[in-house]
Amino acid sequence: MKNMATYDFMETMRNTNEWLGASARAFGSAPVFGMVPHPMFKMMAAWGRVTERSFARMVTKPDWGIRTVVADDGRDHLVEPVVEVARPFGDLVRFRVASRPQKARRILVCAPMSGHYATLLRSTIASLLPDSEVWVTDWHNARDIPVSAGKFDIEDYTLYLADFMRHMGPDTHVVAVCQPVPLALAATAYLADIEPDAQPRTLTLIGGPVDPDAAATEVTDFGRRVTMGQLEQSAIQRVGFKYEGVGRQVYPGLLQLASFISMNLDRHATAFTDKISAEAKGSGSERDRHNRFYDEYLAVMDMTAEFYLSTVERIFKNREIAKNEFVVDGHKVDFGKITRVAIKTVEGANDDISAPGQCIAALDLCTGLPDNLKDNHLEPGAGHYGIFAGKSWRDNIRPLVLEFMDANSGEVDAATSAPAKSKTPAKTPTAANTPKLATSNTGTV
Structure with a gap:
């Protein structure tokens, strides 16, 4: 009590x-x-x-607010968010554009479950809609999920992503932002091993902690200082009587x-x-x-206690992803199994949440992936928010991401606004474009 x-x-x-x-x-x-x-x-x-x-x-879920999109015909077309796959802890939502021919580029945006709703990526999705068919993972507020729905930890999260990728098919381009980056990588490796035909075509990882120890931030410093017992005692609470999830343990x-x-x-x-x-x-x-x-x-949502605690313990403390030791539902995930999914990492030079070096570590983990299917981009002067929703995203990163998708999709269908092109090899990370890490006395890069 x-x-x-x-x-x-x-x-x-x-x-x-x-x-x-x-x-x-x-x-x-x-x-x-x-x-x-x-x-x-x-x-x-x-x-x-x-x-x-x-x-x-603070207690109101924001609306998506994406009402229209301008299509190739110059007209405004209505946009309707439609739940395509409904699950207890999160839905797969499609942004259906009325009266517009289907675009060939299909993008799954993996939204973070880190305290904010998926609507935090509203501007990201709006920027992708004119040229693509877009889906997003819309996670539910844990306070509204009855205890009878069971647990939800990072393994369950990974299985959700794998199911959503399986539902969308192999022509999918996955974009993971922040917290789901290591788990989207794990879901791809999981499918590569047990169901290769369900793998996405490309995987774009934006500012996520694949290897938290690669560069120190306040987030990683906190993860090292606190013990799991201290964290559970100080951060975990039970949902009160006002909500449907009464009694569920959550990180508020x-x-x-x-x-x-x-x-x-x-x-x-x-x-x-x-x-x-x-x-x-x-x-x-x-x-x-x-x-x-x-x-x-200010619009925040509760996370299940098991998801929050397993994230801190297994991603940050034990570094199971970074060490290639992650297990999902009893199955050992091997990132070396990824051999044909083109992977691009995006980092911000001034990111104080997931500092440069943490995300690009994904490329080294994928030992079975040819260098021509690996790419990385370090955005100068960009902070965490800017690399997926700010000016840096709109002006620099978004065009590079779409170009990377098209370059690894074979011929682009005429339905897309981008010109058709043959598949070209992705840029191989080199010493010239690999970020150099420097830490200050405060541990922030």
């Missing part, structure tokens, strides 16, 4: 802050204060609006959000101070840059 009480206490605190914000907004906006020329009341109302919205977003999204914010506390504090000032001056808006970002960033 202790862990359930702390879960409900966090929810009570969130609810109380939302109420305080609403009260301050209503009180400071009372018409009578219009006769009092004092900025305090405007500041009170502005603080209330920002506070109420911020705490309300609110705790994960607190850790996210603490990593860049000064930046977030400045952002909220500036937003409150803008609201007080009357220059704020409903869909300004601050609200667009934080409506997504």
Whole structure:
């Protein structure tokens, strides 16, 4: 009951802050204060609006918000997210574009289960839709999953990915972002061994911890410092009575959000101070840059306790992926079995979550893969978010990823917007494009 009480206490605190914000907004906006020329009341109302919205977003799943896409005919075509495979802990969602001829390029985007919803990749998916058919793994909030649905750890996650790849077929291009990178690699190796015909055509790994020890960050330092007993005692709670998953052990999204914010506390504090000032001056808006970002960033979901703990223990502490010792459902995964799936890694030079070196380690693990099917890209000046959703992704990385897919797909069908081309070998990693690692005194690259 202790862990359930702390879960409900966090929810009570969130609810109380939302109420305080609403009260301050209503009180400071009372018409009578219009006769009092004092900025305090405007500041009170502005603080209330920002506070109420911020705490309300923490329990609301964002909408995909991808309504139309411009096709080759120059017309806007409606986009409808459709659940193609429904599973207890996550669905395979397809973004169906109405009245548009099918694109030949089929992309499965593996979204992270690291505290945020899959909608965090909204801009990534929107950028791929004009030229491709796109699917995404839409993970469910653990607080809404009954205990009767059973457990869900990194092995189950890997099997989900393997099932989704199997469902989509061998002409699939898989893009994994951040946390699922090592598990998408494991799922591909798993299929390569037991069902080779179900392997995807290409695998693009973006900023993920294949080998966390390759470059230190605050995340890897934390994984080394804390013991599994300490982690379970301090981070794991039971879902309270308000949700359908009552009694399920989880790593609460609110705790994960607190850790996210603490990593860049000064930046977030400045952002909220500036937003409150803008609201007080009357220059704020409903869909300004601050609200667009934080409506997504503050919306968090709970992870199952077994998934969170097994990630820390097996990926970060024991380095089972990096050592090629990962086991899925009693089956030893061997990355050397991957022999025909073209693999590209993408890293950001300023990534402080998964530093350069952690992701490119995947290429060394795939000993059976020819060098002409391996590629890597290090984006100068890019942080973690930028390599999959920011300017770096739009201007530099996305074109390279699509080119890599087409280069390893044989002839591209005329249905795609890209010109047809023959298969060309992917660029082989060399000393010139392999990132050099340097660590500071704080352990951050």
